[in-house]
Each structure stands twice: as structure tokens, then as C-alpha cells.
Amino acid sequence: MLPDPYRARxxxxxxxxxxxxxxxxxxxAPSFDASGKSxxxxxxxxxxxxxxxxxxxxxxxxxxxxxxxxxxWKVGEKAYAELSEAFHKKGTNDxxxxxxxxxxxxxxxxxxxxxxxxxxxxxxxxxxxxILFKALNPLIQLLKPxxxxxxxxxxxxxxxxxxxxxxLVVFMAALWPxxxxxxxxxxxxxxxxxxxxxxxxxxxxxxxxxxxxxxxxPAIIAGLRIAFGSALVAVVPAEMLLGELGIxxxxxxxxxxxxxxxxxxxxxxVGVVGITLDSLFTQVSRLxxxxx
Amino acid sequence: MSHDDKHVHTDACWDASEHSDGRDQAPESxxxxxxxxxxLNAALGGDLTRRRFVEALGxxxxxxxxxxxxxxxxxxxxxxxxxxxxxxxxLSIGFIPITCxxxxxxAEPLGFYKRHGLNAKVRKAAGWAMVxxxxxxxxxxxxxxxxxxxxxxxxxAGSKEVPYYMPxxxxxxxxxxxxxxxxxxxxxxxxxxGFRFCVPFEYSMHNYLLxxxxxxxxxxxxxxxxxxxxxxxxxxxxxxxxxxxxxxAPDPFNQRAVxxxxxxxxxxxxxxxxxxxxxxxxxxxxxxxxxxxxxxALFRSIVDATHYAQDKSNRKxxxxxxxxxxxxxxxxxxxxxxxxxxxxxxxxxIQNVPDRIDFDPFPWHSMAVWILTQMKRWKHVEKEFDxxxxxxxxxxxxxxxxxxxELGYKSYGDTATTHVIMGKTFDPMKPEEYVKSFPISNxx
Numbered sequence: 001m002l003p004d005p006y007r008a009r010x011x012x013x014x015x016x017x018x019x020x021x022x023x024x025x026x027x028x029a030p031s032f033d034a035s036g037k038s039x040x041x042x043x044x045x046x047x048x049x050x051x052x053x054x055x056x057x058x059x060x061x062x063x064x065x066x067x068x069x070x071x072x073w074k075v076g077e078k079a080y081a082e083l084s085e086a087f088h089k090k091g092t093n094d095x096x097x098x099x100x101x102x103x104x105x106x107x108x109x110x111x112x113x114x115x116x117x118x119x120x121x122x123x124x125x126x127x128x129x130x131i132l133f134k135a136l137n138p139l140i141q142l143l144k145p146x147x148x149x150x151x152x153x154x155x156x157x158x159x160x161x162x163x164x165x166x167x168l169v170v171f172m173a174a175l176w177p178x179x180x181x182x183x184x185x186x187x188x189x190x191x192x193x194x195x196x197x198x199x200x201x202x203x204x205x206x207x208x209x210x211x212x213x214x215x216x217x218p219a220i221i222a223g224l225r226i227a228f229g230s231a232l233v234a235v236v237p238a239e240m241l242l243g244e245l246g247i248x249x250x251x252x253x254x255x256x257x258x259x260x261x262x263x264x265x266x267x268x269x270v271g272v273v274g275i276t277l278d279s280l281f282t283q284v285s286r287l288x289x290x291x292x
Numbered sequence: 293m294s295h296d297d298k299h300v301h302t303d304a305c306w307d308a309s310e311h312s313d314g315r316d317q318a319p320e321s322x323x324x325x326x327x328x329x330x331x332l333n334a335a336l337g338g339d340l341t342r343r344r345f346v347e348a349l350g351x352x353x354x355x356x357x358x359x360x361x362x363x364x365x366x367x368x369x370x371x372x373x374x375x376x377x378x379x380x381x382x383l384s385i386g387f388i389p390i391t392c393x394x395x396x397x398x399a400e401p402l403g404f405y406k407r408h409g410l411n412a413k414v415r416k417a418a419g420w421a422m423v424x425x426x427x428x429x430x431x432x433x434x435x436x437x438x439x440x441x442x443x444x445x446x447x448x449a450g451s452k453e454v455p456y457y458m459p460x461x462x463x464x465x466x467x468x469x470x471x472x473x474x475x476x477x478x479x480x481x482x483x484x485x486g487f488r489f490c491v492p493f494e495y496s497m498h499n500y501l502l503x504x505x506x507x508x509x510x511x512x513x514x515x516x517x518x519x520x521x522x523x524x525x526x527x528x529x530x531x532x533x534x535x536x537x538x539x540x541a542p543d544p545f546n547q548r549a550v551x552x553x554x555x556x557x558x559x560x561x562x563x564x565x566x567x568x569x570x571x572x573x574x575x576x577x578x579x580x581x582x583x584x585x586x587x588x589a590l591f592r593s594i595v596d597a598t599h600y601a602q603d604k605s606n607r608k609x610x611x612x613x614x615x616x617x618x619x620x621x622x623x624x625x626x627x628x629x630x631x632x633x634x635x636x637x638x639x640x641x642i643q644n645v646p647d648r649i650d651f652d653p654f655p656w657h658s659m660a661v662w663i664l665t666q667m668k669r670w671k672h673v674e675k676e677f678d679x680x681x682x683x684x685x686x687x688x689x690x691x692x693x694x695x696x697x698e699l700g701y702k703s704y705g706d707t708a709t710t711h712v713i714m715g716k717t718f719d720p721m722k723p724e725e726y727v728k729s730f731p732i733s734n735x736x
Contacts, residue, residue, distance in 0.1 A: 048636040049551055049625045064623065065551075091400075091618035092384075093416040160429035243418045252418065256389075256525030257621045258552065 020072050027071035032061045070261035078261040079268070095245055101273055104246035107163070108235045108277075111170025115231070116224060119175050123182020123220070124212060133183060140179060148173035148234040152241060162242040166235070173234035177226035185219025186212055221285045228281055232274055247273060379583040383412040383590065386423045386432035388492075389620045390524055390542040391630050391649060392463045392571035393436045394610060395597040397620070401613045404597040408589045414619070419523035420493035427576065428454055434590060436462065437574040439655075440663045442686050444495040449673045455577040458655050459591045459688045460598060462571040466630075466649030467498055467561035468546040469505070471538035472531050476556065476639065481509025490522040490530065490539035500666040501564050502540040507732040508714050513670070514734065531555050542570065543630040543649060544622050549638070551626050556638030560648055565713040567650075569659045591688075592695055594653065599701045601651040607631040653696065655687035658708040658720035665718075665727045671734040679723040 002010075032051055034042060042059065045051045051059045070078075086098035095103075126133050126140075151172050155165045189212060197211045213220070239248025247269050254262030383405075387393040397414055399405050405412035415432055417423040420441070427435040428451065442456035471478060478484065484506065491499040503513040513519055522530060527539045532554040539545075540561070549555035561568060573594045580587040600606055611627040614620050620627065629635035633648040660683035667673040689707035697703040711718045718726060727735070 044636060044640065044642065047642060048553075049623060050553070090616070092413045094616070094618035156425060162426070162431060240418075243416070243422050253621070255529070256418065256523075258529060258548075 023072050027069050029061065029068065029071075032059055034059050070264065074261045075264045075268075078259075079265045082262075082265060093245075097247075097250065097269060100245060100247050100250050101269065103244070104235060104239065104248065104273065105277070107166050107239075107244070107246060108170055108231060111167040111235070112174045112228065112231050114167075115171045115174035115227065116178055118171075119178035119223070119227070120182050120213075120220060123179045123223070124186050124208065124216075126179070127183040127186025127216070128212070130187075133187065140176065140183075144176040144180065146172075148230070149237055149241070152238065156242070162244050166238045166242050166244050166246075169238040170231045170235050174227040174231040177230060178220065178223040181223025181226070182216060182220045185216030185223070188219070189215040217288055221288065225281070225285070228278070232277065236270055376585050378409050378585050378589055380433070380586045381409065381411050383410055383433045383586070384431070385412055385414050386417050386426045386435040387414050388418075388420065388423060388436060388524065389416055389622075390571070391544050391614075391620070391627065392466050392542045394614060394631070394649075395462055395594060395601050395651060395653075396436045396573060397614050398601065398610050399593050399597040401619075402597070402600075402610075404593045404600070405590075408593040408596070410586070410589050410593060412590070412593070416619075418525070420496070424451055427574065428452060430579075433579055433586075434573065434575040437572050438493055438496040438498075439569040439572040439659065440495040440497060440500065440667070441493070442572060442574045443660060443663055443682060444667065444673070446682065446686050447667075447673050447675070447677060449667065450494055456574055456686060457577055457580055457688055458572045458574050458660075458686050460573045460594050460653035460692050461569045461655050461659075462573055462594075462598065462651070462653075463601075464567050464569055464650050464652050465560070465562040465647060466570045467501065467540060467542050468557050469502065469538060469540045469559045469561075470527075470531070470546045470549045470555045470638075471558045472534065472536070472555050473553070473638070475537060475558075478558065481506045481511045484509075484511060484537075485516050487537040488518045488520065488535070490520050490527045490536050490541065492521070492524045492527075492541060494521055495667070495672065497561075497568060497570050497663070498540045498542065500663065500670075501561055501568065503670060504666065504713065505540075505559075505564050507730065510732070512732050528552055528554060544620070544626045547626050547630050547635055548622070550636050551623070553638075557635075560645065562645075562647065565711065567652075567711075568713075569655070569663075572655070573653075588695075591691065592699065595692060595695045595701070596699055598651045598653040599696070599699070604632070604646060654692055654704050655689050656707060656709060657683040657687055657689050658711060658718075660687045661708070661720040661723050662711060662713075662718055665723045668723075668727050669730060669733045669735065679720075 037045075042051070046053070046059070049062050049065055052062045054060055082097050086096045088094075088096040089099065126136055148169050152165060152169055155168045156162065159165055159168065193211050193215055194207075197207045202210065235246070236248035236251065238244070239246040240252040243249060247266060251263060251266035251270065254260075254266050385396060387396050395404075400412065400414050415426075417426060420438060423432075423435050423437065424441065424445065426432045427437070428445070437458075439458065439461060442458040445451050445454055446456045447453065475483075489502060491502055493499065499519065502519065506513045506517065511517060520536070522536075522539070524541050524545045527536070527541050527545050528548050530536045531539065531549055532552060538555070538558065546557050550557060561570075575587065575590070601610060608628060608631070611624055611631050615622055615624045615627050630649060633646040634642065634644050635648070637643050657680070661679045664673075664677070664679050664682060684707075689704070693704040693707075708720045710720065727733070
């Protein structure tokens with residue numbers, strides 16, 4: 001009997017295999033049947049790119065033209081083509097997928113990092129001062145549910161730069177969950193800890209660094225985690241709308257070109273980037289939390 | 293290539309005095325005189341009347357009159373400065389991936405920007421609002437726009453009010469009404485009641501031509517049908533999904549609909565107005581004023597490229613040059629059908645219309661006036677304005693003619709002409725009467 005982790009892996013492979021097979025069967029394209037078509041019709045179809053002639057003179061459907069949804073094989077071909085040119089740059093508007101991922105991650109990292117710093121500071125302030133908490137809470141509650149993308153036109157109008165707008169959209173998406181969680185974490189630190197720290201006559205910064213932040217760390221990490229997810233969700237549509245090179249842009253450009261296998265590939269890239277960043281985040285968060 | 297030869301000969305044009313009478317004058321005053329002459333010529337039209345007029349009044353008096361509505365000093369400064377070095381060689385130019393942008397796009401791979409001393413890169417935008425914002429926010433130095441956009445932006449309609457120039461028209465014709473396959477029986481506007489249409493932008497020739505076409509057939513574009521603004525690349529997908537009944541769009545998206553077997557080409561826009569302007573090259577007045585030499589070099593590249601595209605024997609090469617992912621990202625076969633005019637129409641036929649899309653940079657002032665009449669007609673601009681003044685401030689017809697001549701291409705006489713649109717003649721000198729002549733409009 002295999003140990004559990006192996007059995008789970010095998011099960012994953014089986015499920016993926018079945019899914020691919022179903023996908024393949026569902027998207028099988030019929031082969032072209034020229035019987036019953038006049039020469040004029042065939043000529044027109046060839047002129048319009050519907051069909052192409054093979055070397056032995058027979059007609060087949062044009063493999064470059066989508067016939068319904070693409071199958072896994074076509075998406076695989078597309079992925080191979082894209083990945084083999086992942087590091088190429090062919091002009092202003094055609095950067096390889098590795099570059100696009102890099103732009104997106106950079107934009108995401110800048111917005112998320114800035115938001116985290118601001119949100120933790122704000123959250124600590126709000127969490128430590130009951131008056132500030134009461135004063136700001138209604139505002140935070142009002143701002144929290146606004147979709148980060150709703151800020152986009154206003155940001156575009158005021159900062160007048162699409163790159164900064166994209167970063168700020170990520171910033172807005174990542175801000176509130178961390179603020180709310182940090183404030184909650186800080187305000188619910190055991191009063192014992194705070195009492196001990198005042199007995200020891202720790203300075204304000206030392207108290208913050210040695211007691212408040214570690215004490216609130218689990219809540220802050222939970223907040224960052226929610227913020228991380230919502231920022232990742234925001235960065236893709238922001239790129240679509242702003243035309244900033246990145247994986248969101250890739251998805252949209254492939255759709256504009258009606259290249260459906262390209263769209264599927266782009267979606268898969270979004271997924272892979274998301275899962276990679278998320279697992280990196282989990283590693284980092286392990287470093288700063290401690291078991292109670 | 294004969295084109296290169298032509299260029300060698302024309303490069304010396306500003307120094308050569310073939311345009312000027314006074315060979316021994318200082319170069320500056322010769323340029324002054326040349327420009328004054330062009331302005332007078334443009335403003336007064338035919339040579340004979342001009343001569344008589346100028347003899348009677350004296351040229352400085354005439355020039356003073358003309359200057360009231362044409363910024364002669366600006367033009368002089370602009371061209372004179374262009375003798376100096378280029379201020380900003382690295383340029384970014386925004387474009388929408390459609391065949392209308394052909395000259396702007398192909399100027400990069402085919403080296404027209406380089407030839408005029410510029411290192412210009414074209415940057416792809418997903419929609420007109422995006423290209424407008426990039427341009428106004430200076431993310432790009434110049435942009436591909438729709439020919440009504442520099443007018444609407446200068447008037448502050450649908451955007452901040454920023455003075456814009458339109459140095460050149462990118463293409464003429466090149467649009468079509470495409471309908472979904474289920475509407476193959478449609479004969480004319482009268483069958484289109486209740487249709488949902490797309491146009492690429494509010495302030496577009498597409499919108500004004502579609503509205504004109506529908507209204508001529510008795511259909512009110514704001515009451516009897518829906519017209520939505522959708523970026524061109526998304527129109528085919530919408531047509532395929534059955535969300536819309538048709539669109540008046542730039543190519544390749546009419547041909548793309550046929551290629552996707554989603555629709556058919558119902559009417560080429562040239563059948564509505566033969567030779568109508570479509571897309572444009574636009575630049576803010578501020579950029580032109582702060583970088584006059586760059587501006588002139590860019591102006592030359594664009595005029596040069598547009599004339600090159602006009603030559604039908606170059607069209608297949610152009611289709612190949614602009615089809616990669618970096619530019620239009622379209623199958624070559626689709627672009628070839630658009631640019632050569634031999635195309636499948638989606639109704640089972642192959643048509644041959646060589647000037648389905650054509651290229652002519654000259655921004656006729658009368659075209660601007662027509663666009664302004666339609667903006668007024670549909671209440672896209674509600675404030676009062678002087679048609680001729682706006683047209684002359686935004687459309688740089690005189691300078692375009694100069695540059696075209698300087699590069700050895702054809703010369704243009706007048707800057708205004710009459711246009712015939714669906715059999716009806718438009719007189720640019722009587723815009724207000726024209727606006728009021730339509731039974732269907734949003735005025736009343």
C-alpha cells in the first residue's frame with residue numbers, strides 16, 4: 001500500500017487525464033468533406049482561408065483557423081510556440097510571455113508591498129487607539145467594499161499614467177483587508193503583554209516592534225493573505241483595461257484576435273502565476289509567525 | 293527602388309529655390325515668402341483670382357486678412373525651425389490595430405521614420421478612449437486617431453479641451469457596414485429598424501457615416517436603432533455571439549467577419565461617400581510647438597509613408613509587413629483582401645474594388661467642416677463655434693500640401709472642395725444651411 005501523499009498525486013494525475021480526454025473528445029473537429037461542393041465553392045472557401053490544399057491535392061480545413069473551441073492538442077501547440085519564444089522581444093507590442101509575467105509580477109509586487117506597509121501602519125494606529133478606531137471605522141467600512149477597479153478611471157484621470165494607475169489599483173485592492181485585520185489583531189492583543197511591556201518601560205518603537213507586531217502577527221498575516229488574493233484578482237483586469245503589457249493584456253489581446261487557444265493558454269498562465277506567488281507567500285508567512 | 297531616388301532629389305528641397313522667385317534672398321526670407329505664398333494660395337484658391345486679388349490689394353494687406361483665420365506666423369515658425377536638429381528622436385506613437393493605421397504602422401518596419409531621422413516606435417492601444425488618454429497624458433508623443441477626434445478634443449467634446457493638430461489623413465474609404473449572416477435579405481436602412489449596431493467611437497467617421505446612411509433612409513439613429521461604442525477588435529466576437537446585428541467598422545474587422553463566417557459585407561463606406569476621410573494622424577499643438585523640428589520630420593515620414601501606401605503595387609508587401617503580432621496580429625490573407633480590394637464578400641462572391649481602402653494624406657478643410665456639421669446635427673457638440681476657423685486651426689492642409697510637394701509627390705491646390713455624399717452635394721461654405729437641411733436630426 002502506497003503512502004497517502006503518493007496516492008493523492010496519482011489521483012490528481014488520473015483526474016487531469018480524464019479531464020484532458022473529455023476536452024479532447026468534446027472538441028474533435030470533423031475532417032473536411034469536399035463531396036457535393038462545386039469547384040467555384042471550393043475556390044471561394046480556399047480564397048477565404050476556410051480550407052487549404054495538401055501536398056497531394058486534397059482539401060483539408062485550414063489548421064490556422066479556429067473551428068469551434070480548440071482542443072488540448074492545439075492549446076499545447078500554442079503553449080509550446082509561446083514558451084519557446086518566452087524571452088523574445090519583437091518590437092514594442094510583442095514581448096515574450098516571460099517578460100509579460102515579469103511586468104505583471106513587478107506591478108503586483110509594487111502595489112502590494114506599498115499597500116502592506118501603509119495598511120499595517122494604519123492598522124496598528126487604529127488598533128492601538130480606541131478613539132481613532134471609532135473615528136475611522138465607518139470610513140474603512142465604506143471604502144472596503146468598493147471594487148478596486150472602480151477607482152481606475154479616477155486614478156487614470158488624476159495620475160495620468162497607466163503604469164502608475166495599474167499599481168495604484170493593486171494598492172487599493174490590497175489596502176483594506178490588511179488594515180481591517182491588523183486593527184483587529186492589534187486591538188485584541190492580550191492586555192497582559194501590554195502591561196508587561198509598560199512594566200519593562202519599553203519605548204514606543206520597541207513596544208511596537210517587540211510586542212505589538214509579533215502579537216498581532218497571525219491576524220496581520222491573515223489580512224495580508226486576503227489582500228494578496230484580491231490584489232491578484234485586480235491586476236489582471238487592470239492590465240486588460242489599461243493596455244499595459246502583462247498577462248492580463250495577453251489574455252485580452254488573444255481574445256481581440258479571436259485566438260481562442262491563445263486565450264486558454266493565457267488563462268493557464270494566470271493560474272500558474274497565481275499559484276506560484278501564493279506558495280511563495282505561504283513560505284514567507286511561515287517565517288514571521290510563531291506557534292503559540 | 294524608385295522611391296529612394298525620388299527622395300534623394302527632394303531632400304534638398306528646402307534649400308533649392310524651385311518654389312521661390314528670389315534666388316539671392318537670405319534663406320529665411322525665402323522660406324517666409326514661400327509660406328506666405330502657400331497660405332495665400334490655399335486661402336484664395338485658383339492662381340488667377342489670387343493674382344488679381346493680390347494685385348488689387350497688395351500682398352501684405354491680403355496676408356493680414358488671411359492671418360485672421362490662419363496662424364501664418366505659427367506655420368512660418370514651424371517650418372523655419374525645421375532647418376535645425378531634431379529635438380527628440382525617440383518617439384512613441386499610439387495606434388489601434390486596424391488597416392486604417394497602415395501608414396503609421398508600416399513606417400516602422402519599412403523604415404520611413406528612420407529615413408526622416410526619427411527612431412519612432414508604435415505602441416498598440418486596445419481602444420480609442422485609450423489612445424486619446426495616452427495622447428492627452430503624454431504617454432505617447434503622437435497618435436493614430438479618427439479624423440473627427442482632433443476636432444472633438446480641440447472643442448473639448450468628450451474629453452478635456454486640448455488644442456490638437458491633424459497634420460494628415462491616414463486613409464480614405466476603408467470602412468464598411470457588416471451585417472450578421474441572418475440579415476442576408478436586408479436591402480437598405482428601412483429594413484434595419486430595431487437593429488443593434490456597433491461603432492468604434494462616438495466621435496468617428498464610422499458613427500457619422502452610419503447615422504447619415506440610416507437617416508437618409510428614414511431611420512432615426514437615436515430612436516429607431518441602438519448604436520453602441522465597441523472597440524473594433526471586439527466587434528467580430530460580438531457579431532459571432534449574436535449580441536449585435538451589425539456594425540460600421542474599420543477593416544480588417546469587416547473582412548475578418550467574413551473570414552470567421554460570422555457576417556457579410558453589406559456596404560462599403562465608399563458607396564456612401566467616395567473618398568471620405570477615415571483615420572488620422574494627430575498630435576497636440578503643444579508637442580508641435582515645443583519640438584518643431586521633430587514635428588516636421590514626423591510629418592514628412594507620415595506623408596511619405598501614406599503616399600507609398602497609395603501605390604497599389606506596394607499593397608501586398610505592406611500586408612505582409614503589418615500582419616505580425618507586434619502590429620495588427622491578423623492573418624495575412626485577411627489583410628491582403630482588404631488592401632488589394634479583391635475580397636470574399638460573405639455572400640458567396642468575390643469582389644474586385646481596388647480602392648476599397650485608399651491612402652491620401654491631404655486633410656481637406658471641407659472634410660473637417662462636414663464632420664463639424666454632423667457633430668452639430670447629432671448634438672455631439674452643443675456650443676457655438678466657427679466652422680471655418682476650427683477646421684483651419686486643426687487640419688493642417690496647407691502644411692501637408694507643402695510637405696507633399698517638397699517630397700516630390702502631388703501638389704494640392706485648394707484646401708476646400710465640395711463633396712458628394714449619397715448623391716447630395718455638400719458646400720463647405722454653407723455649413724449652417726446644410727445642417728438645417730436634414731429632416732432627421734437631433735436639433736429642433
